Amino acid sequence: MDEREASTVVMAKNTGRSGLAVEKLRQILSEDSSIWRCSICFTCLDVCPRDAEFTEFMIALRNLAALQGIVPTVYREQGSAILETGLAFKIPESRVKMRERYGLPPLPRVDAEPVRRLLESVDFDKLIQRGEKK
Amino acid sequence: MKYLLFLGCVIPYRVQSYEISARKVLGELGIELVDMPTYNCCGFPIEAISYEARLMLAARNLCIAEEQGLDIITLCPGCAETLHHTNVELKEDEELRNTVNERLSEVGLEFKGKINVKHFARMLVEDFGVEKIKDRVVRPLEKFVVAQHTGCHIARPKKLMQFEDPENPTALKKLIEATGATCLSYEDEAQCCGGPVSGIDREIPIQLVGDKLKRVKGVGAQALITICPYCHLMYEGMQPLAERKLGEKLRIPVIHYPQLLGLAMGMSPEELALNMLKIKPTQLLEKI
Incomplete structure (x- = not known):
């Protein structure tokens, strides 16, 4: 096991x-x-x-x-979002575009690929998948 | 003074008024904020299900900051606590550091332990100085009577954060009083907003929000000042639900501390995104 x-x-x-x-x-x-x-x-x-x-x-x-x-739904959702995007919430494109109107600098680049690899190194992806089977 | 700004997830997702006002005010104070070249979630939201995942997420952010050679400041106490916790763990535990570094090397990073992490309010008190803030106040908010909600993670766990007594928080009070406003005391100021458990059971924060805001209103405060995006979302966003549960109107505006400070520094409510608040502080703004 x-x-x-x-x-x-x-x-x-x-x-x-x-x-x-x-x-x-x-x-x-x-x-x-x-x-x-x-x-x-x-x-x-x-x-x-x-x-x-x-x-x-x-x-x-x-x-x-x-x-x-x-894995309760809220953690599954946030965990999936981090695996996919690097952030705990999927920030809508409209929200990102609004930043300029508010005089805010662009959102820093979020490089999801290395984040996903680091999470996979501790089997976080499997943890989320196992949670989904429930 | 120059810091790397760690934005986190929830602020760009739905608390823009906090970011807008914080950037304006810190910039005006002469504190230079450099954005992270790249970043990811601090790890706080998923520590509950994976301590190891939190370690890796936080460690990556710390490594990116080390490459910039700058200390991190955050607007979210949850991010500050999580990044600081990981920083301390990795600095102090060689075995853990080696394990984590082995994994980090796969993405071309290495934790060296060269920087520190602070919440911006702590930075203002410890590094910038309350007296210097007072020097920058051109419009003392003498008619403002407010209450503070420091939140949990800026000072808890006490041994780890080594900041102030979390049962009797004073830093935010001093920062509020520096604007000329009166900060009233009320019963159980250290009570948690319930934010981190809102995704499991919404009734918990609704109860806690109503409970606290009733006491805030009871002492005669006209607004609640926060320094956490989650606490802000709870006290503002859950307030209508708490009102329904209590069967009475609260209507307590929930204001980000940088918005309050900005007003005292002479900025306009629009510049500070006060118009973006859901519970409009109309009566308060008439007192300027």
């Missing part, structure tokens, strides 16, 4: 747990999980008296969910 495809089931089995533990992990890494409702404001991390890095855990759990193909 691809090392990136570590599943919750494998994790649970490796720790000798099953049943409820597996089910709990599945819930935590599901699309309905509260892990996706964190706004990454870092407030909990900053105020924690024990320096527990909750925000980092939240990001790690989401990364883990994504490795199993659980």
Whole structure:
């Protein structure tokens, strides 16, 4: 198995747990999980008296969910846009043209090709594709 | 003073008023902005699903800036935090730097760790100086009574950003007061706008926006001043929905800080794209 495809089931089995533990992990890494409702404001991390890095855990759990193909639509869309254009939003041509009217310099060139290659080097394209199958 | 301007994605996509006013005002202050020759998303939006993808996206931007030999300033605190975070990680962790550099070499880049990244408001406070801003005010906004929303990522996480106390932010207050305006305090100023989670559940920011703006209105502020494109989109764009939920009118104009400063520096509302705001600050502008 691809090392990136570590599943919750494998994790649970490796720790000798099953049943409820597996089910709990599945819930935590599901699309309905509260892990996706964190706004990454870092407030909990900053105020924690024990320096527990909750925000980092939240990001790690989401990364883990994504490795199993659980990628909420908003991330799939932005991820696809970055792979295609280098930016998180597809900026309409009309918006780019309006810049001149507003006295703004042209938008810097966005070279999508090297961006896509860098993302492919960490299998980000596969992550997005796996998310699409869901 | 000369910086490389990192625009990010959301500003050119839908917050032009912020870019227009920031370029005008920073230029007028004598701060030279050089555009990135090429750039890509900072990585913030997709860190949630891939830490590694964030690393690569941010690292590429940092390498491009290093080639220009200039420090980056951003208008978006999310971009500043993400680029700074990656910069620190890569500077401090040799093993990680080697791994990332191996991948970067495939596109002809190398991270050397030669530049720094800051949000423009932090640059104004730390590098330009609040006193020098005051010297440039020709039309003190003495009748303006406003409140501030600093947002999260300019100072959080505290240990990483090492800027100000995020629970009691003062930098933006000082910048606002430099214009001659009064900046009122209100309860829980550090509350997040909910922007990063708006794509998952819109009800969260709607609730947070209504919650905060009610308190802002409650103390008698006539506008909310922001330094983040996302926070701006939440407080302005979600305000009608928050009003519906609350069953009362808020009508709080949400103004980019450079717009406020520009007014105090004698620029016209049109030059500063104040006419592009959805909630028109008509009553406020009559006070000039």
